[in-house]
Amino acid sequence: MDFAFDARTEELRGRLLEFMDEHVYPAEALAEEQRAALASPWETPPVVEDLKAEARRRGLWNLFLPDEEYGAGLTNLQYAPLAEITGRSPQLAPTALNCAAPDTGNMELLAQFGSEEQRKRWLEPLLDGRIRSAFAMTEPEVASSDATNIGTRIERDGDEYVITGRKWYISGAMNPDCAVFIVMGKTDPDGEDVRRQQSMVLVPRDTPGVEVRRAMRVYGYEDHYHGGHAEVVFDGARVPVSHLVGEEGGGFAIAQARLGPGRIHHCMRLIGMAERAIELMCRRALTREAFGKPLAHQGVVQEWIADSRVAVEQLRLLVLKTAWLMDTVGNRGAHTEIQAIKIATPREVVRIIDRAVQLHGAGGVSQDFPLAELWAAARTLRLADGPDEVHQRSLARRELRRYA
Known part of the structure; x- marks a missing residue:
């Protein structure tokens, strides 16, 4: 094991450290001032968009994604010291670099398992920073630490899936730019293999039957920069079968x-x-x-x-x-x-x-x-x-x- 930084990592570290000193740390107080003046607490302060533009200009964008077709093509070992630097200002830096959860995981998921149509519709605008997303797995009625407990139903009805269930602490869902949910639910609740009962579907936020009910606080904080954490209800929401991610039972x-x-x-x-x-x-x-x-x-x-x-x-x-x-x-x-x-x-x-x-x-x-x-x-x-x-x-x- 050799943990010395290679030339590319050193070069990116230098650029990122300069970006943090010159732009991110000075923006922390300004972002809070701007947020206080916004019409909605979930809107993005203008300085965040300025940071994103500057990060792109400096080549500090989508560093998390190892797939060279979509991201920077860095290994986990190369990305580790860069992610560490962003952790020094976790509210601003990851978002500025388009490296913030839950979007990072959702982009990785779409890059690995999404269809060509799904990648075109959702992955490309996520990579470009034009939309945000949410991952809807955790539920209030069950111990979600055991994913086989998930109760949300995803039922096939002709050429559509019907989603019914209640989720909470769904990160990113309060952000007005959140355009799509990746929802985990059961398509085969009585299946013999409890780990083949679940599937994932893409549900656009504006789908009838989707209600972002309220923001969930974390120790009193609303975590605005990550788009908050919401309770979301799916009441017979319908999406085309083509919105299935991967295969049924693969969730x-x-x-x-x-x-x-x-x-x-x-x-x-x-x-x-x-x-x-x-x-x-x-x-x-x-x-x-x-x-x-x-x-x-x-x-x-x-x-x-x-x-x-x-x-x-x-x-x-x-x-x-x-x-x-x-x-x-x-x-x-x-x-x-x-x-x-x-x-x-x-x-x-x-x-x-x-x-x-x-x-x-x-x-x-x-x-x-x-x-x-x-x-x-x-x-x-x-x-x-x-x-x-x-x-x-x-x-x-x-x-x-x-x-x-």
């Missing part, structure tokens, strides 16, 4: 293929979030005094900083190893490592951000620093794409099989 397998890259992308960005928290922690420690000396001279503060640095270095190496394995032996061959980073990274980054919050006192929980929002985002990722306990269960079973 579970497609979901697993989509979630693998998504999990590592989250972990890459989480490391950037932790680095931002460490930077803020160090700056605060050096500029504030308590009990007659700088906070940086307090033993407990030094422990926090040291432990945080050790944790980040460990996490980064594990993420890079996982990226390398995904590139060399595929997602299935990296299954254990993908689950390991999904368990370890959000959990440890929450601890790091929490230390930074503690060091900032009241400021740490305020809107004047990004720490409270970073904490909420990191804590949420212990649930997103499968809660810790599901991954621990699966990983432990695989480990035990070696000795059975």
Whole structure:
């Protein structure tokens, strides 16, 4: 394993670091000011569109997609340090580069499983940043950590599918530019193989029978930049059979293929979030005094900083190893490592951000620093794409099989 950056990665890192310093960080406060003046909280602040235009001009666009036909053609190992940098400003940077969830996963899904017609209608405008999308899987009535529990029905009626069900925490659905939902439901609820009961269909947002009912908050935040998280009801919504993604019964397998890259992308960005928290922690420690000396001279503060640095270095190496394995032996061959980073990274980054919050006192929980929002985002990722306990269960079973 060689984790040294190659020439292309170094060149892109240089461009991206300049872009962050010159445009993204200065835009954070401006975006909030502009949002306060918008007619709807879900509209995009004008500065975000400016950032997207500048990112395209600098060649920092669709870096996440390894398919050279549609994206930058980077490997996971090449993309990892770039995604980490965007994690330092998770509300603005991923969106500016067209590398924000859930669109990234949806674009990967369409590139891999979509028909030519589906790619033309939905993938191309997503790649161009003209529309947004949502992935509708999680449901309030069942434990969605077990995807076989999904209750939404997708029933064939002639040349159409009829979708009936209730979803929630559907990321991106509140954004007025969200044009399409990728909906997971059951086409064969009584099928013998519980992992062949599910299918996925593309449902345009303006389809009759689709109701975006309300925004769901995350620790009180509405996550405007990612298009919010919505409760969505499908009440007999009809779409043509041609809107099926892949084949009937293939929904579970497609979901697993989509979630693998998504999990590592989250972990890459989480490391950037932790680095931002460490930077803020160090700056605060050096500029504030308590009990007659700088906070940086307090033993407990030094422990926090040291432990945080050790944790980040460990996490980064594990993420890079996982990226390398995904590139060399595929997602299935990296299954254990993908689950390991999904368990370890959000959990440890929450601890790091929490230390930074503690060091900032009241400021740490305020809107004047990004720490409270970073904490909420990191804590949420212990649930997103499968809660810790599901991954621990699966990983432990695989480990035990070696000795059975």
